Amino acid sequence: MNSATRAVSQQLEEDEPVATLRRKERGLFWKYIFLFFAIWSLRATVLYGIDLMIPSDSWRLVYSNVIKFMIWVLPAFTFLIYEKQSTPFRFLKLSTRVERRGLLIATVVTAAFFTIVVLGESFMRRKSPAALLAASPSYLLWMLVTTSVSPLLEEIMFRGFVLGKLAEWKPFWRANVISSILFSFAHWPHWLWTKVPMLTFSRNAANAMILGLLFGWIVKKTDSLWPAVVAHIVNNCLASLIGRW
Numbered sequence: 001m002n003s004a005t006r007a008v009s010q011q012l013e014e015d016e017p018v019a020t021l022r023r024k025e026r027g028l029f030w031k032y033i034f035l036f037f038a039i040w041s042l043r044a045t046v047l048y049g050i051d052l053m054i055p056s057d058s059w060r061l062v063y064s065n066v067i068k069f070m071i072w073v074l075p076a077f078t079f080l081i082y083e084k085q086s087t088p089f090r091f092l093k094l095s096t097r098v099e100r101r102g103l104l105i106a107t108v109v110t111a112a113f114f115t116i117v118v119l120g121e122s123f124m125r126r127k128s129p130a131a132l133l134a135a136s137p138s139y140l141l142w143m144l145v146t147t148s149v150s151p152l153l154e155e156i157m158f159r160g161f162v163l164g165k166l167a168e169w170k171p172f173w174r175a176n177v178i179s180s181i182l183f184s185f186a187h188w189p190h191w192l193w194t195k196v197p198m199l200t201f202s203r204n205a206a207n208a209m210i211l212g213l214l215f216g217w218i219v220k221k222t223d224s225l226w227p228a229v230v231a232h233i234v235n236n237c238l239a240s241l242i243g244r245w
Contacts, residue, residue, distance in 0.1 A: 187205070
């Protein structure tokens, strides 16, 4: 065996444990995802009755966000710590510095996207876009407060944790598509349980995936989770305002 052959053989022997470790990491990740969906599906269907038993809208929202934190966020941090990620906040892009040029591009693209959405909804509903601003300042403030927590929790789970893990062994575009599909799937159990009409269900599922792709791209462009969180909050606020038309 010549020196070149020995070097290749030695390299393969060194790479084999690394490949085995990566396979184990991927297997553990998908087991985590399966367990997450099993628990979340139970919470979004059978256990959703607990939410309906809470008479106060405010306390119901608090309860919902606490449960979501316990299912979506806390286990993700635990998983990263278990994997010996010394800086889970950095892995989730919660503490990384925002890339300014990317932020500018993402802001322009996101603003254009939401403008198209508003104009499209305005055309279909035969309403003026200016009607969105007819809500009182107190309602706008209440809406902003009540729609801010859930987007943060969802972004930590899907654009921080899921997309981050998938991007470790897949090209970004493929990882973004998979994480966006999973993000859409996470909404399905509750929609099915509450018997959302099929046309509405299909539209919501497609919208969730498209938004997931956009938010994932924003994270990639800005190297931070926070711009995606802001975009998610803006989307939820717009959805609430459009729902009042």
